Amino acid sequence: MMSKVDESQRTGANAAAGQAASSPNDDVRRYWDQGACGTYDYIVGSLPALSREWFAQIERHRYAVEPCIPTVAQFETHRGKTVLEVGVGAGTDHLQWARAGAVCYGVDLTQRAIETTRAHLALHGLSSTLQRIDAETLPFPDATFDVVYSWGVIHHSAHPEQIVREIRRVLKPDGLFIGMVYARHSLVAFKLWIKHALLKGRPWTSWADLVANHMESPGTKAYTVAEVQQVWSGFSSCETQQIVTVYDCSWFPRWMHRLFPDSWGWFIVVRSRK
Numbered sequence: 001m002m003s004k005v006d007e008s009q010r011t012g013a014n015a016a017a018g019q020a021a022s023s024p025n026d027d028v029r030r031y032w033d034q035g036a037c038g039t040y041d042y043i044v045g046s047l048p049a050l051s052r053e054w055f056a057q058i059e060r061h062r063y064a065v066e067p068c069i070p071t072v073a074q075f076e077t078h079r080g081k082t083v084l085e086v087g088v089g090a091g092t093d094h095l096q097w098a099r100a101g102a103v104c105y106g107v108d109l110t111q112r113a114i115e116t117t118r119a120h121l122a123l124h125g126l127s128s129t130l131q132r133i134d135a136e137t138l139p140f141p142d143a144t145f146d147v148v149y150s151w152g153v154i155h156h157s158a159h160p161e162q163i164v165r166e167i168r169r170v171l172k173p174d175g176l177f178i179g180m181v182y183a184r185h186s187l188v189a190f191k192l193w194i195k196h197a198l199l200k201g202r203p204w205t206s207w208a209d210l211v212a213n214h215m216e217s218p219g220t221k222a223y224t225v226a227e228v229q230q231v232w233s234g235f236s237s238c239e240t241q242q243i244v245t246v247y248d249c250s251w252f253p254r255w256m257h258r259l260f261p262d263s264w265g266w267f268i269v270v271r272s273r274k
Contacts (some may be wrong), residue, residue, distance in 0.1 A: 024159075025134055028109060031109055034044045036090040036091075036150075039058060068269070069093065070096070072133075081147055083145065084106070084148045085105070086140075086149070087113075087119040087153025088114065088130065088154075089107045089117070090113070091113075093151060099124070105126035105129045106129070106130045107132070109134055109181070118134075120159050124127055136163055136166065138166040138167075141170070142170065144172070144173055147176050148167045150177075153179075158211075173274060174236075178234075179270050181228060182223065182266060185207070185224060187244070187249070192215065196215075235272040236273050240270055242269075
């Protein structure tokens with residue numbers, strides 16, 4: 001007899017397979033299948049792919065340019081908890097969850113990210129339950145996870161609000177979501193407007209359209225803080241923090257960086273309780 005968990009996972013897998021045949025996220029998948037997030041040549045240079053040195057350089061770069069991640073995630077405080085990461089990329093954060101003693105699960109839209117993350121963990125003698133699926137339909141029963149984590153991923157989906165609903169569903173009562181989405185009212189979006197709207201004689205182009213057409217995979221979303229609160233309104237609480245990043249500060253002289261308020265930042269950090 002098939003258990004509830006097995007049946008739920010089979011149903012989720014079948015739904016994901018149906019999505020893969022004809023999905024609005026196909027263009028997103030194709031973009032990220034070119035290379036897992038953070039594995040770009042300008043970061044890794046000529047280091048052998050999937051080698052210990054290659055992964056170490058990816059990790060050094062990630063936490064140098066996004067030093068807020070360990071502070072926000074607080075990996076070490078979740079030892080023994082069941083953690084799902086939505087969008088594992090190169091497995092850099094996933095490795096930190098595993099090192100901290102969490103029971104790890106991970107999903108990603110691309111097989112490349114799943115294989116890269118599996119190889120990354122294996123180098124350190126660690127493992128995780130990893131699946132390639134579209135997170136708009138998560139293949140897990142209700143109330144499975146203590147923590148769901150997703151850093152800079154949800155906004156790439158055709159339907160981010162559906163992923164958030166799925167995250168709430170699979171969280172245990174009082175479970176915690178930790179993540180980040182892009183901010184539309186930011187210096188990054190302003191620079192996109194300068195480059196792709198003002199200088200091309202189309203100053204009326206909306207910042208939302210600029211992010212969708214010129215930021216990473218096709219259709220990328222960016223939010224206001226009020227919109228984030230609305231998307232996460234099904235949770236019992238939702239704390240947000242906007243952060244100025246290195247991506248906002250490029251183009252500007254270093255002395256100006258300290259003048260930029262966080263309300264101009266590219267990252268909106270989200271912490272929500274079910």
